Amino acid sequence: MNGVRIKDVAAKAGVSTATVSRVLHDNGYVSAAARERVEDALRESGYRINAVARELRKRRTITIGLILHGALSNPFVTEVVVGAEHAAAEQGFSVLLFNARGDAEREYECVETLLSRRVDGIVFTTAVSGDNVQRVVDAGVAAVEIERRLCPAAASVVVDNYDGAQEAMKHLLELGHRRIGYIGEPFPEAQARHEATDIARRRFDAYRDALREAGEPFDEACVVRGDYPREQGGWGGLETGAAYMDRLLAQAPDLTAVFAASDLLAAGALQTLYARGVRVPDRMSLVGFDDTFAPHLAPPLSTVRQPMFEMGFKAASLAITLITDDRAEPPVERCAMSLVVRATTARPGA
Amino acid sequence: MNGVRIKDVAAKAGVSTATVSRVLHDNGYVSAAARERVEDALRESGYRINAVARELRKRRTITIGLILHGALSNPFVTEVVVGAEHAAAEQGFSVLLFNARGDAEREYECVETLLSRRVDGIVFTTAVSGDNVQRVVDAGVAAVEIERRLCPAAASVVVDNYDGAQEAMKHLLELGHRRIGYIGEPFPEAQARHEATDIARRRFDAYRDALREAGEPFDEACVVRGDYPREQGGWGGLETGAAYMDRLLAQAPDLTAVFAASDLLAAGALQTLYARGVRVPDRMSLVGFDDTFAPHLAPPLSTVRQPMFEMGFKAASLAITLITDDRAEPPVERCAMSLVVRATTARPGA
DNA sequence: CTGTTAGCGCTTTCAA
DNA sequence: TTGAAAGCGCTAACAG
Secondary structure, X not given: OOOOOHHHHHHHHOOOHHHHHHHHHOOOOOOHHHHHHHHHHHHHHOOOOOHHHHHXXXXXXXXXXXXXXXXXXXXXXXXXXXXHHHHXXXXXXXXXXXXXXXXXXXXXXXXXXXXXXXXOEEEEOOOOXXXXXXXXXXOOOEEEEEOOOOOOOOEEEEEOHHHHHHHHHHHHHHHOOOOEEEEOOOOOOOOOOOHHHHHHHXXXXXXXXXXXXXXXXXXXXXXXXXOOOOHHHOOOOHHHHXXXXXXXXXXXXXXXXXXXXXXXXXXXXXXXXXXXXXXXXXXXXXXXXEOOXXXXXXXXXXXXXXXXXXXXXXXHHHHHHHHHOOOOOOOEEEEOOXXXXXXXXXXXXX | OOOOOHHHHHHHHOOOHHHHHHHHHOOOOOOHXXXXXXXXXXXXXXXXXXXXXXXXXXOOOOEEEEEEOOHHHOHHHHHHHHHHHHHHHHOOOEEEEEEOOOOHHHHHHHHXXXXXXXXXXXXXXXXXXXHHHHHHHHOOOEEEEEOOOOOOOOEEEEEOHHHHHHHHHHHHXXXXXXXXXXXXXXXXXXXXXXXXXXXXHHHHHHHHHHXXXXXXXXXXXXXXXXXXXXXXXXXXXXXXXXXXXXXXXXXXXXXXXXXXXXXXXXHHHHHHHHXXXXXXXXXXXXXXXXXXXXXXXXOOOEEEEOOHHHHHHHHHHHHXXXXXXXXXXXXXXXXXXXEEOOOOOOOOOO
């Protein structure tokens, strides 16, 4: 560790530590002569401020914590992190990154660590437990949740999944599709409406409503949602998408388009379509959701874009704002989804 | 900020701060009675240690810095980060994340910030400037470079690109392919051998050597490497892969297999192949490199896997080891590449 | 077994 | 315009 202290610089320049501190932060009165001597001493000694000492003294760390869940491999989370880091860096904040890997217990520990490190704010890239978020609020530290809203006392950055899915359906309907299938994640109908399960539910609701509004009868055969729990380790993943598409092809052979509730599911579907020799979009149109690796697929996938970078950016900005400004009502920022049309959608039979 | 100090707990328990500290860290002698009283006081007061104060006092932050470059969107970097975080967390370390976005200047600033924050070590997920790495070494802080070795005084975690590419070629050759194309990134032949450009060069060298060893004549027409600089904003990307494959198809129509120097390039190639109606692997085999989104493609891409998680994990572990252990020679850890066979490779004309 | 005390390196009154 | 000095909250001798 670099051992040059402010005291050493002061000695070298023949002034007090207070004076050095003043020139360091350019505040208070310092004579030109003294300033010059200090600046020389600073340069010659290769002084580097000790941020830890300053943080202790000022009781502010200029740091925010970012908690995410294993799925950093998930491109969604990745972009959120990039956005958050970007916003933080712009304001001179550092980012402490923790991965709670989907576990509430571990999330709790991350929160505790972050709190004892005295971060100024914490961003949850999707919290697992509302209690953990509440803990942050209770500690008087700015808390921001992304995507899911588990703790009403915390600020949040959300997105309207219903809107997004609606855009996708509108696109398909406008192209002239009538028989449209749905591949998605399960959500126990019976279960109370958690914000969590709501994501899947709202995407599905938009699908069903769009069909109804178009005067199309709702047909169970067009939907594969796997109402079983995370079995065979593949839930919500690539294999699931592939398997669902297979089922769809068998159950509803007259489908001309499919709406997949995530890019991952869509990627799996595309694999089945490729294997079965069903040309996309000629014989089947496909729309995904997220816009993660949609552009990489063959053909490039039309999808609903979640503004991931923006969400991360806003969340971090919000956290930083909240540090100083504390208002009564925790703000809820909404980000807009948008449809990105690429090459998997066309008129039926085109 | 939670205002409960060790002093408050001590007062409440009727002991000195030293005793509280002792029970907190479970060292030194503490009578059962005192311990109990302190533990009660700890619980009742909701005490949370102030890590900043401890860090200042102990002159150790139990934190490592992680510098990466914009390309967190790059799944490669992502996995490295996950691995590094994992290793750090396992050892009780926190991770401070900075994005220098490919810029040496910004990288310099990240280093300075990290150094003034007194991190115990810094991991460069590919450093931009060797001087910046050297700065860390000079400050007496553990430095580890991933993938690229720019500073001989720092430790590093590397991978053998030649080996990896060789695996890919071996696979293709063993399947019986003879006319094998190459799509890759350019590397100015003329330029001095930087470790940087070496990555592309070594992958290509393996391609050429494998062909030679198989007794196949080297044919320029089978190679598209774009010896032009990053023009049209698409260098090394998806569009590049698509365009290169198009050229390859025109230049060397008798190719039965192609080795793409990255998954991204391969994804682009797959798009062209799909558009042209060239079935994979029936009429064309394709191998990628990296194993990032290879499994998501249709068909799932056979590729050379870089152990990204492992590299990140090892880098962070190495950094942490170096913090205590400091040996004369900075260690260089090598990770092995491995071929992952999926569905884009088969015997020619199968 | 326990308490006192001297800092860690910095900022910031306060008085000169 | 400057310096002395009092902490920020914690740890670790050292003395008892």
